[in-house]
Amino acid sequence: MPTESQAATVTVRDRFLADHRRLEDLFERLLAAFKASDRELVEGLWSEFDAGLSAHMEAEESHLFPLLLASQPREVRTLAAEHKHIRARLIELGIAVDLHLRRLKEMQGFVEELRAHARHEDSILYRWADDHLGTAERTSLFGALTKCPGKTPRRRSAYADASSSSSAATSSSTFTGFVK
Ligand SMILES: [Fe+2]
Numbered sequence: 032m033p034t035e036s037q038a039a040t041v042t043v044r045d046r047f048l049a050d051h052r053r054l055e056d057l058f059e060r061l062l063a064a065f066k067a068s069d070r071e072l073v074e075g076l077w078s079e080f081d082a083g084l085s086a087h088m089e090a091e092e093s094h095l096f097p098l099l100l101a102s103q104p105r106e107v108r109t110l111a112a113e114h115k116h117i118r119a120r121l122i123e124l125g126i127a128v129d130l131h132l133r134r135l136k137e138m139q140g141f142v143e144e145l146r147a148h149a150r151h152e153d154s155i156l157y158r159w160a161d162d163h164l165g166t167a168e169r170t171s172l173f174g175a176l177t178k179c180p181g182k183t184p185r186r187r188s189a190y191a192d193a194s195s196s197s198s199a200a201t202s203s204s205t206f207t208g209f210v211k
Contacts, residue, residue: 043095043164044157046173047087051149054083058142065135077128081121084145088114090175091152094168095160106155113148120144 057080064072092114100107120141127134164172 041169041173042157043160043169043172044153046176047091047157048149048153050083050087050176051145054080054087055142055145057083058138058145062135062138062142065133065138068133070131073128077125081125084117084121086178087176088117090172090178091156094172094175095156098163098168099156099159103155103159110152110156113151117144117148 057076061073061076061080064076092111096107096111124134124138124141127137160172
């Protein structure tokens with residue numbers, strides 16, 4: 032768990048951009064495993080990536096979006112819509128992983144989408160957070176970033192996720208602060 036001293040010395044921007052890079056590296060390793068047709072490695076890396084990205088988005092939705100909402104509602108709506116899109120892509124690609132489909136082009140496209148989203152969050156969210164969050168808020172935020180959603184990485188059934196309403200895309204932690 033992050034300590035208060037860590038939260039006082041590490042900026043939100045540095046911590047979250049580092050997490051984006053970590054997820055990107057994980058995804059690059061996943062692509063390499065896909066190309067090598069190493070199914071076991073693909074499944075392990077996918078679970079780690081899926082859990083890491085989900086925790087990252089949940090931390091932002093729980094600890095940053097509600098704070099930014101009052102002053103920049105339009106920007107928060109846009110970022111939340113991007114998260115919704117990313118979750119839908121996670122489900123699609125998770126199904127491909129489960130079915131051992133080689134969707135290399137889609138996978139490469141996804142990493143480009145994640146990079147664009149990270150740049151967007153950097154310009155809107157992280158810089159704002161460093162100007163407005165106190166040490167206690169940062170401590171909670173950094174703690175949420177390292178928390179695994181549901182404790183264990185999801186190993187999903189391709190068919191269950193395609194039809195179930197209990198998937199990650201509709202998890203209770205999905206940001207709903209702007210629902211009209
Ligand atoms: Fe982010």
